[in-house]
Amino acid sequence: MPIKSLNLTLIDFVINMSSMNIQQYLTDLVLPSEVEWIALREIHETVRSLTARNGRSESIATQMNHGVMVEVLVNGQFAYAATNTLTFSAIQAAAEKAVLLARQASVYKIHPFTKSVRPKAVGRYQSSFHQAMGSVSLKDLIDTLIAGTNALKISDKIVNAVANALIFERNSRMTSRDGSEIEQATLAIAVGLSATAQDGLETQTRTNGLPCLQAGLEFLDRDKMCQEAQRISEQVLELLQAEECPSGLMDLVLAPDQVLMQVHESIGHPLELDRILGDEKNYAGWSFVQPADFGKLVYGPSILNVTFDPSVPSEFASYAFDDIGHKARREYLIQEGVLVRGLGSLESQERLKVPGVANMRSTSWNRPPIDRMANINIEPGSTSFKEMIGQVENGIYMETNRSWSIDDYRRKFQFGCEYARRIQNGQLTTVLKNPNYRGLTIPFWNQLRAVGDSSSLKILGSPYCGKGEPNQAIHVGHAVPACLFEKIDVFGGGA
């Protein structure tokens, strides 16, 4: 009897049975004349989480999420009401509630918005992939993950070996009464590998950093997974025997899977205009960046070029339009070291009067869109990785973030990595454990001495960027090369 594939039956079924026509619903809604603008945003997302551990299947979970957000503009105030009951009466009730909220809140509105911040837009986006969901059986997917954990288990000292895949299918549709009609569909995947080794009181964990892309099931390749598992398991055993990372001011080379976190926390977040406006100051925090800094602040040396680019094929947070219908395009945030543009939507741009991008995004149908990172990338430089290491007389090379912390203004940070090597006289030498470093954002980026060329660039990302009240965790992408920094405060583990 042939094994049935992990098919789309259930998803197709749910979509079809709730195949309401939100455009028709929007047309049929009965609304008071005071409504200046209204849109429905329908999101259907299915997240499959498959995990194998220590040679067996650990967890097979599917989370389906489907609902509609009604957004209205009344008397210059936007308001939102969301429901996952997908009947016309439920959406009519949500629309009436949104109108009531907008009317009441408009007395205390922070800014008198108009329809200008909801541009009319029509378009589609479909992420690219080779192997769709359903093209590989669940059995084969689980077998691949189990093979990954078996490949990790090269020693009895490895006490825990995990392989997991997170597969995200998302379909969104936004339709407004003034003619916007946007459909966007993405298939994205994150594949994780982790080995934990123990010897007495010493425990070390090495992972693959959870690479994630907009891609299909081809990203879960058994041969590549087993090769990667081999590297990870060898390195975690090296770490058990490794020296502690030394302390002191040293040159520091960061691998792309740590540059990712450095960019995310100390460039991405502080450039968000809603943080600068103070919308986030009660939760995620503020920013040291002031409105007057745009066009002036020297964030780093001239070799530092940072872009907002939702158009990179396969990067984790690519899209064609943000959730208010603003067409997305590549923009420089930092050009030749100078801060030129913020991460702010049309709403934030109007409030703050500084240039921004198309980044008003919501995590799902039940949350309003806010200013988010999408793909925040460091443009590659001209230094090969070998040349970069060759420039260092005495320093540390660190890979793969394992600890991150930064203050609410995004100034004082501390990061820890999984794996490090000493750099001596231009050569990578001894393996080091528990590497950490700390610093202040602007001085740190101004100590940037080399940016890796395109050969060291990696397209990475994270499914878990948290922000917003109510809270929202969203996908972000970071395409970054290795980078060299001069005289950084480096230290190791221990009490």
Add this chain to the structure above:
Amino acid sequence: MRDLFTSFANSLIHSLQAGEEISLFLSAEESFFLRINEAKVRQTIRVSQAEVTLTFIKDKRNIFITIPFETDQERNLLKGQEVITQCRQECEQVPPDPFCITLQNFGDSSEDYPGVFPQDEEWIDTVLPHLEGLDCAGLLTAGSVTRANMNSLGQNHWYKSHSFFIDFSLYTPDQQAVKFFYGDKNWSEITFLEKLQNAKSQLDRLNFPKKVITPGKYRTYFAPEAVADLLVGFSWNGIGAGCYHQGHSAFKLIADGKVNFSPIFNLTEDFSGGFSPRFNSLGELASASLPIIIDGELKNFLVSTKTAKEYHLTSNYAEQNEHLRSPSISPGTIRETEILKHLDTGLYVGNVHYLNWSDLNTGRLTGMTRYACFWVEKGEIVSPIHDLRFDDTIYHLFGQGLRGLTESAHPVLETSTYHQRAIGGKRVPGILVDQLTYTL
């Protein structure tokens, strides 16, 4: 919602075939969110949502599927039956799990906590006028939250709570901040205004130039809100048995008997406060009280049924992630009115921010000070401080460095709203710590 869920669950249970078991966990909410900045409305949102997680068990295989749960039962039942079919198909494709969850019948329970507070749009006129002239930002959240579980062995648990919280911060003209929090089941304008007045008074203390503190070791008082955040470390790479056995726990040193916390430190998982239901997502009923650390010694890990099977332990019916759901730190002897006297010279830390483990092997935790934090000399507040980074071990914080706890423990409600409103809360005192390491 209760009748809807009950009939839905019964329908699916009745459709099971021989050898199949199912557990259904409902998570639902009717929520109003009011987001403010500069004491004005930034965003206002109403969310009506529900979902059901089905745990399907057959031939030592578990499949978990979560589906949206609507108020339209016909649609729910169609989805539900399709999900059962999908579970059967997926079970055929996966190998058996030797540690597969098995269901039990923990009987019935029902908790319903009504609340009386303004409804949705009424909140706007109730709260905003009182903020006039203030620089204030934050989130007001209100509405009902439901958790329920039924399974094919006949178990039936229900928990519903109506509550609100106002989680704001107030700012001085030079943007120094104090936290304002009011959460309860019943609204009282008098209590709200008292708390607001108290927060305004605290703002006055911030109207001094900030002091720059150089890195070093300082005697430190952590207020209850800061202690509640430090306690998050006990869940995240913390005292879960699975976490320990899989090599991810920062509590290995205490678990292996190499070190203890201070004998004055006691931590209990205590459900008596009603912050959280005793049943977990599988409907397993935890003890009303579980000692975790008593007189500084680790007495119990949090153990889920799955972890118990794998490592031959006894389950104490923790949630699958083995996180604390309703922790309580026993109070000590420091009178609240004498905190500054006991601190003498050092740092008063009102809140902390962005904690993370900087070295799991030694239990070293780093984070930032946030909001109202002060430099204190000889029992008197001297000035607010610029934010500081601390980086020290939990064995110092709650062990050799712990000098005392305040005589009362304060409730600190869970405010997380990722995907859905969280439930739960902590009961914690303030703590006094000597020689805490600050690095940046």
